[in-house]
Amino acid sequence: MEEAKDYQVNLEVFQGPLDLLLFLIRKKKIDIHDIPIATITREYLAFLTQKEKINLEREGEFLLIAALLIYIKSQMLLPRESELEDEEDPRKILVDRLLDFQKIKAASTLLSEKEDQQTKLWKRSAPPSLPTTEDAELVEVSLFELAEAFLSLMKRKEQENIRLIHGKEFSLEEKMKELIDRLKEHGFLDFLEYFNSQESFEEALISFFCLLELIKAHIAIAVQDSLFHSIKVWPKQGARP
Amino acid sequence: MRTRLKDVIESLVFVSLEPLNLEKIKNICTEFSNIEIEQAIQELLESYASNDRGIQIIQAAGGFLFSTKSESDQWIRRLLSLEQKGKLSHAALETLATVAYHQPVTLAEISALRGVDASHSLKSLLRKNLVKITGRKKSPGRPLIYRTTDKFLTYFGLNNIKDLPSEEEILKILDEEKILD
Numbered sequence: 001m002e003e004a005k006d007y008q009v010n011l012e013v014f015q016g017p018l019d020l021l022l023f024l025i026r027k028k029k030i031d032i033h034d035i036p037i038a039t040i041t042r043e044y045l046a047f048l049t050q051k052e053k054i055n056l057e058r059e060g061e062f063l064l065i066a067a068l069l070i071y072i073k074s075q076m077l078l079p080r081e082s083e084l085e086d087e088e089d090p091r092k093i094l095v096d097r098l099l100d101f102q103k104i105k106a107a108s109t110l111l112s113e114k115e116d117q118q119t120k121l122w123k124r125s126a127p128p129s130l131p132t133t134e135d136a137e138l139v140e141v142s143l144f145e146l147a148e149a150f151l152s153l154m155k156r157k158e159q160e161n162i163r164l165i166h167g168k169e170f171s172l173e174e175k176m177k178e179l180i181d182r183l184k185e186h187g188f189l190d191f192l193e194y195f196n197s198q199e200s201f202e203e204a205l206i207s208f209f210c211l212l213e214l215i216k217a218h219i220a221i222a223v224q225d226s227l228f229h230s231i232k233v234w235p236k237q238g239a240r241p
Numbered sequence: 242m243r244t245r246l247k248d249v250i251e252s253l254v255f256v257s258l259e260p261l262n263l264e265k266i267k268n269i270c271t272e273f274s275n276i277e278i279e280q281a282i283q284e285l286l287e288s289y290a291s292n293d294r295g296i297q298i299i300q301a302a303g304g305f306l307f308s309t310k311s312e313s314d315q316w317i318r319r320l321l322s323l324e325q326k327g328k329l330s331h332a333a334l335e336t337l338a339t340v341a342y343h344q345p346v347t348l349a350e351i352s353a354l355r356g357v358d359a360s361h362s363l364k365s366l367l368r369k370n371l372v373k374i375t376g377r378k379k380s381p382g383r384p385l386i387y388r389t390t391d392k393f394l395t396y397f398g399l400n401n402i403k404d405l406p407s408e409e410e411i412l413k414i415l416d417e418e419k420i421l422d
Contacts, residue, residue, distance in 0.1 A: 015331060015332060015335055015355070015357065016355055016356040016357035017356050017357070018355070018356035019356070026418075061356055061357050061358065065356065097353075097354075097356070100354055101354065101355065101356060102415060103342070103408075103411050103415075104335060104338050104339050104342065104354060104355065105335065105338075106411045106412075106414040106415050106418075107338040107341070107342055107405075107406060107411055108331075108334040108335045108337070108338035109414060110406040110410060110411065110414065111334055111337065111338055111341070111397060111406075112328075112329075112334050114397040114398060114399075115328055115329060115334075115396070115397060116328075117311065117398065118396060118397060118398045119314075119326040119328060120311035120314040121299070121308040121309055121310070121311060121314075121398070122308060122309040122313075122314075122317050123306055123307065123308045123309075123395075124258060124306070124307065125258075126258075
């Protein structure tokens with residue numbers, strides 16, 4: 001206990017409980033494959049009690065490993081009829097995790113070295129300026145962006161005064177056909193405009209599902225002039241180069 | 242003829258935003274045979290390797306790209322009025338290393354390996370486009386599966402995921418640490 005205090009290290013400096021365990025093991029110059037579980041558990045718990053309060057959200061994981069340590073300790077204290085085989089060593093789960101973690105830690109050190117080297121190299125990060133025809137810089141948008149645009153539109157629609165309830169039902173197939181026809185006819189479709197023209201929330205919702213289906217099936221592609229602009233939907237074949 | 246092709250390829254690399262790979266060059270320079278293209282690239286690389294220039298051609302994420310040399314870093318930062326280039330946090334690096342070496346991997350697996358909840362750092366890596374979601378695992382709860390991206394390779398100057406520090410290199414580091422202790 002005194003020893004741990006000498007070190008004056010806070011839990012904050014450790015990247016989680018495994019990091020702390022490794023630190024304790026190294027400090028004691030213990031072989032990771034043969035951890036004296038009683039000693040290390042004592043040290044570990046001493047470390048935890050150093051803190052007056054444990055922030056469960058941030059440090060709950062430390063308690064989890066503490067519980068594991070105590071569990072292993074209790075397993076080792078239990079008298080057994082026959083000698084344990086190597087495979088059955090209760091410390092094995094812990095050792096395996098520590099070995100894996102140790103590798104990750106070393107790998108992240110190596111990556112960090114690479115990062116240091118690479119941040120000194122400057123690479124191009126902006127495209128050469130292209131001729132600015134109207135839709136020269138189309139970016140393909142992700143489904144998330146599409147969904148976001150849809151939600152913002154529906155929010156707008158929601159604020160409009162709704163008067164009556166439609167009983168009409170919409171079928172996916174019909175809508176799908178309508179969408180494809182429209183794409184064929186106009187060549188493209190303005191996302192916001194199209195949904196604005198939908199009569200009801202249900203209809204818009206169904207259309208949106210259809211659109212997602214089309215994109216998923218690679219029949220259509222969604223593009224955006226630039227961030228926050230309207231999204232256009234093109235049929236995939238014979239679309240833009 | 243070949244000198245001209247070399248110039249063309251140099252220009253392509255110059256204009257290209259992402260590392261330009263051999264496949265792409267071949268698709269663009271259809272007038273030339275594969276051997277001619279490969280030879281021209283070789284010449285181009287050699288002329289840059291002659292160490293006569295401030296710009297170099299490096300290979301990352303399977304393609305070629307221009308980059309400055311590390312010696313010029315401080316002056317470039319002066320030009321851009323940058324104190325330091327932002328780097329990844331310790332937790333982010335650890336999570337990234339976990340994804341890189343254990344991919345395809347789920348959030349629960351990453352958290353278990355690191356012993357801490359990795360959702361926060363994973364989110365920031367997703368935002369930085371260093372990892373991506375590649376699907377769902379066919380197991381209870383169908384958790385999302387994560388992998389590293391091409392940008393990850395470029396960021397760390399790796400040409401290929403196989404260029405990651407090998408098991409031996411990692412073990413060497415561990416040995417060195419033991420000696421230091």
